[in-house]
Amino acid sequence: MRPAIGRTVHYALTRDDVDLIKRRRDTHPDRAVGNPVTEGDTYPAVIVRVWDDNSVNLRVWLDGTDDLWAPSRHHGTTDEPGTWAWPARV
Template identity: 45%
Template sequence: MPTPTLGRIVLYRLSDQDASDINRRRKDAQDANPGAERTGVIVHHGNPAAEGQVCPAQVVRIFEPSDAVNLQVALDGNDHYWATSRTQGTDPGHWAWPEVK
């Protein structure tokens, strides 16, 4: 298995807590309605997140000698999710290498 390096793209599987945090943040942004005043404010907006959803993520920090990394997860919307101290695996809350076809 390759070693994660800065900037690499991996696949991250959202956990239930991740999805809850993302959906709450997006709901709070919509409820605040900052766009009503046309200030140019960009709010968190996108399709609902769900546990098990797989998203591309960029490695932004590596914790050595452990295999934990911090990720910027690209969501189905205009925002990202910062997933901290995540390890490789197949369960929700973990990242994996993309399949090579």
């Protein structure tokens, strides 16, 4: 499969993602609240920009009122923080 704008993928959070999310939630609790996040947690994300067959920009849907912009992320597996993967077929 090839990435395309609007496709839903799975994204594994990095330590930097987690720090950013926690900092934002601590700074703006009235606008950004949600369940705790840890490195490696996997969330659905929508592709918002395609750079090539491997690299995309993502909008990650967190379990809360906020989301995360994840630019220039590479295809991998959900076992690799900072990478995106196609959802398993069910």
